[in-house]
Amino acid sequence: MLLFINSANCQVAGFAIATVGWILTTTSMGLVEWRVWHMNNTSLFPSGPVCVGMWKVCIYHPISNYNRTKLCRHFSYRDTYLPLDIHVSQNLLLVASILGLLGRASIIFALRNASMGPSSIGN
Template sequence: MALLDKANCQAVMLALNMLGWIFTLVSMGLPNWRTWYIESSPAPPWGLAYVGMWKVCSYEPNGLQSRPIACHRYTYSDAYLPLDILLAQHLLLAASILGFLGKRLIVMDLWRGYTTQLQKDTTCDLFFTSRILNITAGAFISIAVLCNYYAVINEEAIHFPPSFHIPYRPDRQEMGSTVYLAILAALLMLLSGLFTTSFQQPPQRPNVSPISQV
């Protein structure tokens, strides 16, 4: 029964980790971390821009449901990126790697538990390490969300290249919908790390030979 409780705990951790890891990857690729409303810009009037962690996309006015006019991806050599985006990029990338490693450790622990007899110390080490990785990943995503939040409320500007046709500061800006996906990813990662239950290795039955029983 104790072994079953441990397996159930690890299965829940794995499910939470998988969802959090997938949501982290998706949120990294989506552009709508910040929504910029450009209402008084010179021609061409783009009207709306979605500023993400790895790209920025511009949209036509009254065409929000259509495809973007243009998307521009960032590179590490782009000097115009502010510190908050650079920090969030590294935090999200690290969170995705830590989440993946945490998932691998949980899978390894489950697989070994079902196929071999593990020492109790080894099992606890894998279990504990995976929890630490998941909690750290969730904390990194949370910090990235906070960096984006403070940039929005402070109405920070970004000096995009002139070829982007996006002004360095919008008329107004707000949090984008991708932020809520990143918050969900952080919560799932933190729950995956904090979720635990007490378990004990089942007592090993002594090996008694048939001759001794007779």
């Protein structure tokens, strides 16, 4: 039986898809649209949407129908008002991103060894 798909092509395609997925995942970590709330009119801020992310919170102030300003504040590890799930998620996302980077490096090394052979390492 003939195989029309080369094993090396499948490995490279899998690496490319996994790399695109890792890039999109690390990019989504910086987005503030993880939680979207509506804040009622308070003495400090007018009513409007509030976007809460893993690393910062942004409050949107509508000025007109087409224009709005954005006020953002970055979280720090010293913020005691943050819920425990935000702190845990920050740490897990950071660890997952670093492990993804190490996984990319090991896959590159494995694909290099598979295509060139292990005898070219010592030379």
